[in-house]
Amino acid sequence: MNTNAEVLDSRILLSQDEKGRLVYVDEHEQKHVDVVAVRAFPITDTMHGISILTKEGKELTWIDNIETVANPARSLLEEALDQKQFMPIISKVLSISRTAEPNEWEVETNRGPTRFPLRSEEDVLRLTGQRALIIDANGVRYLITDLTTLDTRSRRLLERYL
Amino acid sequence: MESIPILESWRSTVGPVLDSDEKVLASFEPNLDAQLHFQQALLVLTPRRLIQFLRQQHSCQSWPVGPDLGLALIEQGSVGTLELQGPSGRISSWRFTIGQSSAARVMCERLEAVQTGQNLQETSICPSCGAIMPATATKCPACAPQSEVGSLASLFRLVSFARPRLAMIILSGALTLASTAVGLIPPYLTIPLLDEVLIPYQSGKPAAFSLVYWYLGGLLIAAFLGWLLGWASSYVSAWVSERISADLRRRTYAHLQRLSLEFFGGRRTGDLLSRISTDTDRLCNFLSLHLIDFVKDILMIVMTAGILLWLDPMLALAALLPFPIIVWLVQWFRSRLLRHYIRSTVAWADMTSVLTDTISGIRVVKAFAQEQREIDRFNETDQRVVASNDRVNRMWAFLGPVITLLTTVGLLIVWAFAAYRVYQSSITVGILTAFIAYITSFYARSESLISIFSSVQRAAASASRIFEILDRVPSVPEPTDPVVPARIEGAIELSGIRFKYGQREVIHGIDLTIRPGEMIGLVGPSGAGKSTLINLICRFFDVAQGSIRIDGHDIRTMPIEVYRKNIGIVLQEPFLFYGTVAENIAYGRPGATRQEIVAAARAARAHEFILKLADGYDSIVGERGQSLSGGERQRISIARALLIDPRILILDEATSSVDTETERDIQAALDVLIKGRTTIAIAHRLSTLRRADRIVVIDNGRIVETGTHPELLRLRGKYAQLHRAQIEMVQGHAV
Numbered sequence: 001m002n003t004n005a006e007v008l009d010s011r012i013l014l015s016q017d018e019k020g021r022l023v024y025v026d027e028h029e030q031k032h033v034d035v036v037a038v039r040a041f042p043i044t045d046t047m048h049g050i051s052i053l054t055k056e057g058k059e060l061t062w063i064d065n066i067e068t069v070a071n072p073a074r075s076l077l078e079e080a081l082d083q084k085q086f087m088p089i090i091s092k093v094l095s096i097s098r099t100a101e102p103n104e105w106e107v108e109t110n111r112g113p114t115r116f117p118l119r120s121e122e123d124v125l126r127l128t129g130q131r132a133l134i135i136d137a138n139g140v141r142y143l144i145t146d147l148t149t150l151d152t153r154s155r156r157l158l159e160r161y162l
Numbered sequence: 163m164e165s166i167p168i169l170e171s172w173r174s175t176v177g178p179v180l181d182s183d184e185k186v187l188a189s190f191e192p193n194l195d196a197q198l199h200f201q202q203a204l205l206v207l208t209p210r211r212l213i214q215f216l217r218q219q220h221s222c223q224s225w226p227v228g229p230d231l232g233l234a235l236i237e238q239g240s241v242g243t244l245e246l247q248g249p250s251g252r253i254s255s256w257r258f259t260i261g262q263s264s265a266a267r268v269m270c271e272r273l274e275a276v277q278t279g280q281n282l283q284e285t286s287i288c289p290s291c292g293a294i295m296p297a298t299a300t301k302c303p304a305c306a307p308q309s310e311v312g313s314l315a316s317l318f319r320l321v322s323f324a325r326p327r328l329a330m331i332i333l334s335g336a337l338t339l340a341s342t343a344v345g346l347i348p349p350y351l352t353i354p355l356l357d358e359v360l361i362p363y364q365s366g367k368p369a370a371f372s373l374v375y376w377y378l379g380g381l382l383i384a385a386f387l388g389w390l391l392g393w394a395s396s397y398v399s400a401w402v403s404e405r406i407s408a409d410l411r412r413r414t415y416a417h418l419q420r421l422s423l424e425f426f427g428g429r430r431t432g433d434l435l436s437r438i439s440t441d442t443d444r445l446c447n448f449l450s451l452h453l454i455d456f457v458k459d460i461l462m463i464v465m466t467a468g469i470l471l472w473l474d475p476m477l478a479l480a481a482l483l484p485f486p487i488i489v490w491l492v493q494w495f496r497s498r499l500l501r502h503y504i505r506s507t508v509a510w511a512d513m514t515s516v517l518t519d520t521i522s523g524i525r526v527v528k529a530f531a532q533e534q535r536e537i538d539r540f541n542e543t544d545q546r547v548v549a550s551n552d553r554v555n556r557m558w559a560f561l562g563p564v565i566t567l568l569t570t571v572g573l574l575i576v577w578a579f580a581a582y583r584v585y586q587s588s589i590t591v592g593i594l595t596a597f598i599a600y601i602t603s604f605y606a607r608s609e610s611l612i613s614i615f616s617s618v619q620r621a622a623a624s625a626s627r628i629f630e631i632l633d634r635v636p637s638v639p640e641p642t643d644p645v646v647p648a649r650i651e652g653a654i655e656l657s658g659i660r661f662k663y664g665q666r667e668v669i670h671g672i673d674l675t676i677r678p679g680e681m682i683g684l685v686g687p688s689g690a691g692k693s694t695l696i697n698l699i700c701r702f703f704d705v706a707q708g709s710i711r712i713d714g715h716d717i718r719t720m721p722i723e724v725y726r727k728n729i730g731i732v733l734q735e736p737f738l739f740y741g742t743v744a745e746n747i748a749y750g751r752p753g754a755t756r757q758e759i760v761a762a763a764r765a766a767r768a769h770e771f772i773l774k775l776a777d778g779y780d781s782i783v784g785e786r787g788q789s790l791s792g793g794e795r796q797r798i799s800i801a802r803a804l805l806i807d808p809r810i811l812i813l814d815e816a817t818s819s820v821d822t823e824t825e826r827d828i829q830a831a832l833d834v835l836i837k838g839r840t841t842i843a844i845a846h847r848l849s850t851l852r853r854a855d856r857i858v859v860i861d862n863g864r865i866v867e868t869g870t871h872p873e874l875l876r877l878r879g880k881y882a883q884l885h886r887a888q889i890e891m892v893q894g895h896a897v
Binding site: 062128 | 745756757770771772773774777
């Protein structure tokens with residue numbers, strides 16, 4: 001477990017092998033293949049608190065602030081994080097197919113427009129602050145970062161759930 | 163020590179026998195004789211002697227209280243025996259029914275106290291409601307069923323909540339009055355419309371048709387005003403009652419939070435939840451709907467009656483007299499309906515409980531292949547539901563037309579009288595029409611008026627349930643002159659602790675001194691008093707006698723909040739609130755930074771499994787959130803305790819076993835937690851006991867052995883016995 005994260009951040013040796021797996025070299029020059037990058041606070045703080053773990057879940061290093069990581073490691077890291085904790089942020093709710101579940105939602109997110117099925121109203125969760133989390137029938141998670149900044153149509157559609 | 167009052171019926175017999183300064187310490191009625199026949203007898207204990215009175219024989223016998231005298235209590239089913247034993251054996255015995263057993267127990271304790279010269283405990287805690295009660299009382303005064311449960315008195319107490327909103331209440335009252343008055347205008351306006359315009363027209367007499375416009379205009383204005391005022395009065399009334407209900411809910415919740423732990427111990431969560439949500443909801447409905455409707459009805463009835471009497475007293479009397487009779491009849495029908503309705507709700511509850519049972523226990527049902535049997539059972543209870551609902555529906559179908567019939571009959575009576583009066587030229591047709599209009603709306607109100615009776619009853623029941631909470635006094639009072647200590651070192655001193663739970667004394671005098679940073683392991687058979695001792699140290703209850711000191715300060719002199727903030731508690735069943743993992747860990751210190759939370763989780767060996775969760779530290783846990791295993795919850799609970807960095811740590815170890823790897827993690831986490839803190843652990847694990855600086859063995863509310871693990875094993879006493887049993891269990895487990 002690393003406590004000198006700052007010292008190491010500029011030297012985070014993160015690379016990708018030919019199979020596309022993430023490789024991490026720790027301070028003892030030991031190579032770890034197929035490591036996993038995880039955000040500790042994926043909803044409330046995406047920039048701080050990133051952990052690099054082995055495939056089995058043992059922590060290898062802890063990054064306090066992602067901004068201290070230099071490219072190209074940083075872009076690799078961000079890509080891996082987004083893949084692991086894929087969570088599109090909904091900017092607009094365009095339509096909901098019907099009032100009873102299961103229904104289909106049509107939304108616009110920061111990764112483009114998409115549709116997803118919702119299984120039950122319990123899968124729409126109100127979080128602290130003005131945040132909300134929607135888990136679709138396939139397990140994909142969608143985040144709404146600020147309910148107050150949504151347009152009126154989206155808010156009216158969400159009224160039933162929140 | 164106060165003298166206990168003697169029962170009324172015995173006072174004249176006992177009084178003369180006692181010396182002037184002789185106090186009565188205990189009294190008890192052995193109501194059965196040696197042949198188990200009912201008798202009237204009394205046993206009285208004073209500091210000097212034990213006196214027996216027998217009513218039938220007019221006899222009185224006494225024994226001096228000496229050191230060689232003893233009372234033994236034997237309970238067998240519903241009959242008990244109290245034996246007085248002396249140096250040469252049994253001196254006397256008395257028999258009694260089970261209702262007297264707590265009084266008998268008090269007598270035994272008091273005798274023992276007198277002989278050993280102890281100070282008698284003044285107070286005790288009621289086991290079911292947690293209120294402080296005098297130690298001699300056999301029934302808790304707060305729990306005693308109140309004679310006025312659900313009486314109207316509890317509704318009147320709501321008035322105190324209404325007082326802050328008095329201005330608005332007066333406004334709403336005025337508006338209701340105005341709107342009701344305006345509502346009474348239209349029939350009145352039809353009188354001249356008919357008498358002076360339309361009827362003359364019909365009979366060929368001249369009349370100014372233009373007057374029609376005036377009267378109709380008046381009616382229109384009245385309707386408009388009525389609408390306006392009605393809207394305003396409903397709005398204001400609803401506003402006021404909503405605020406009053408909110409005040410009630412908030413006050414009840416706040417008060418509930420301040421009550422001490424034993425109140426919650428005696429009650430089920432569901433009961434408390436329903437009081438705050440359902441009962442306040444019912445009261446809110448009552449205030450905003452039923453009460454307001456009732457007031458409107460009363461106003462309307464009174465004003466209508468006034469107008470009728472003013473128009474034509476004779477006819478008014480004829481019209482109004484049937485009214486009470488009709489009301490009474492409808493009320494009678496309704497009460498019969500209610501009885502059937504209650505039966506149907508009971509049937510429904512039975513069905514629901516079968517449902518809850520079999521759906522929660524579906525695994526057992528399937529494992530034993532009892533599906534068909536459960537289906538049959540359900541059908542049976544459902545059949546009863548159908549049967550009772552049928553009865554209710556039959557009555558209900560009957561009730562509606564009955565009311566209509568009765569009101570029609572009432573109207574016919576009015577018609578008959580009115581027609582007669584018109585015939586006699588005492589009144590005009592216009593007045594007759596107005597009368598009929600007034601009486602019709604009068605009767606229309608009668609049914610809603612009757613429904614108020616049942617809603618008043620239900621609301622009164624809800625109100626008294628809420629006031630039951632508000633009337634409770636927290637039995638752990640805040641100090642009047644709080645002393646806030648500087649940094650706490652963590653030295654704990656228990657001296658002469660005694661604690662009574664109801665009639666049972668659970669802690670019989672415990673003395674223990676703990677150095678700062680020392681780790682004490684508490685062991686003992688279940689029911690020995692370990693958890694009670696922990697609760698006393700946490701100050702969830704107050705000791706009946708003796709004191710608990712931290713760094714020399716009595717804990718009762720410190721503000722409760724300050725004291726508890728310095729104690730970290732890890733419970734057997736870790737409870738996580740509905741919120742994120744981060745929020746749960748930071749529960750004791752909501753302002754903690756993310757780094758602090760992660761550090762605490764790391765130290766508690768929880769960090770890695772948290773990272774495995776889909777949302778990491780932002781994952782929602784708790785009743786409706788992610789389900790975690792027992793070991794995971796334990797570690798979060800340890801992180802929670804670590805975060806507040808307490809000087810004193812209380813650990814109530816989980817008895818449930820986890821896999822060895824998790825066990826190792828939990829142990830490592832506990833090691834971190836314990837380091838440098840004064841720890842009191844109810845220990846079950848061998849590993850914990852070995853780490854303890856000292857082990858204290860408690861049995862029957864007393865300390866029986868203390869020492870380190872090897873020392874106690876060498877003693878071959880209680881500890882060695884428990885230890886051996888545990889080893890056997892653990893080894894059995896491993897196999």
